[in-house]
Amino acid sequence: MCHRYHAGVKYVAQMEEHWRSLQPRIDPVVFRLVGETLAQHYRDAGIWRDTCLTYFQRFSGKPIVGDD
Numbered sequence: 259m260c261h262r263y264h265a266g267v268k269y270v271a272q273m274e275e276h277w278r279s280l281q282p283r284i285d286p287v288v289f290r291l292v293g294e295t296l297a298q299h300y301r302d303a304g305i306w307r308d309t310c311l312t313y314f315q316r317f318s319g320k321p322i323v324g325d326d
Contacts, residue, residue: 263307264325
């Protein structure tokens with residue numbers, strides 16, 4: 259489960275990276291707005307990962323595994 263949540267955060271980071279590569283082709287206003295949205299998605303994904311893993315860790319008693 260830990261790896262799945264870490265993968266979700268990595269996926270959003272990859273979307274942000276891909277979006278930045280498109281900057282020369284995108285209207286500046288649209289680029290900024292979508293970039294802000296992706297940044298918020300990244301923050302939310304990290305919060306969601308940490309919250310869910312902490313919740314389940316309380317019941318399982320097992321350590322939260324990092325994604326290496």
